[in-house]
Amino acid sequence: MKKKIVFFSSIATTILATVTAISGILLTNRLMYIKPKDPTFVYERETKARRFDEVWYNECPKQELSISSPNGYTIKGIFLKPLETTNTIIICHGVTENKINSVKYARMFERLGFNMVVYDHRRHGDSGGKTTSYGYYEKFDLGAVVQEIRSIIGEDALLGIHGESMGAATTLLYAGTVNDGGNFYISDCAFSDFRELLYLIIKHTISFNFRAAVPISDLFMRLRDGYSLRSVTPKEVVQHIKKPVLFIHSIPDEFIPYEMAEDLFKLKPDPKMLLLFDKGGHAQSFNESPEQYELLVKEFLYQFVPNSGGFMDDGEEPAS
Structure with missing residues (x-):
């Protein structure tokens, strides 16, 4: 039973990490590479x-x-x-x-x-x-x-x-x-406050109160572009x-x-x-x-x- 719990827990953790990574990359891609007119x-x-x-x-x-x-x-x-x-x-x-x-x-x-x-x-x-x-x-x-x-x-x-x-x-x-x-x-x-603006944009775009998107974006922005959204x-x-x-x-x-x-x-x-x-x-x-x-x-x-x-x-x- 313990092995099953550990196994499924590992799967859940992996899925969560994967979803977080994909979300972080997609969100920061939209920010970093927004298309100029x-x-x-x-x-x-x-x-x-x-x-x-x-x-x-x-x-x-x-x-x-x-x-x-x-x-x-x-x-x-x-x-x-x-x-x-x-x-x-x-x-x-x-x-x-x-x-x-x-x-x-x-x-x-x-x-x-x-x-x-x-x-x-x-x-x-x-x-x-x-x-x-x-x-x-x-x-x-x-x-x-x-x-x-x-x-x-x-x-x-x-x-x-x-x-x-x-x-x-x-x-x-x-x-x-x-x-x-x-x-x-x-x-x-x-x-x-760019973080608050980003939250409003995400909320209006996907019609969902997904505040976790902002800290996820912040984490990946630091990793990918070298600064925190807190600095904006x-x-x-x-x-x-x-x-x-x-x-x-x-x-x-x-x-x-x-x-x-x-x-x-x-x-x-x-x-x-x-x-x-x-x-x-x-x-x-x-x-x-x-x-x-x-x-x-x-x-x-x-x-x-x-x-x-x-x-x-x-x-x-x-x-x-």
């Missing part, structure tokens, strides 16, 4: 929506960027210079997108007195890298981009960083854990950010809950600002309400970034 699709989508101004883009003075990542590959980007200024904003795109998606913010920041840097995150667009890490390795890449841009515009120049979705999480992780080289930050629809938690580092941060989110966002922006805002010490848009899905606040979005950024700069002069008309102050 085709660049042609992004270009056509942005052009059709009139968010990518091709005439302006082609005529705009620009500098191609090829930056060495501390993670061992090349980061590709473009420095758009429509203005004679050192004021610069770096744009971090969301997961599956690329730098063309970031160009939609160019004319807005031009009106606000900034030149702009767009670049491809690792494993997106023209940049290298084998996996997507949702901000963990990307924050070090952002640090390399900041260092390169600082070498061009100077240490005393005004430099901001704007991030969207994963790019926003990357921005906050950079500002809170890496040598902070920005003067201000704009976080558009960032997640506050902006809410744990946002309290260390001393520079001004503007938090943006849309209430109808069904991918990353807007409450995550509220959590981040509460944890971030002053100076800070939060605005929740009444319409727009995930990463759609600017697309749905571009004029309101620009007024918000203008007010944020006016209140918290005094050296960004030139963005108000005739000395006019924005409405509170």
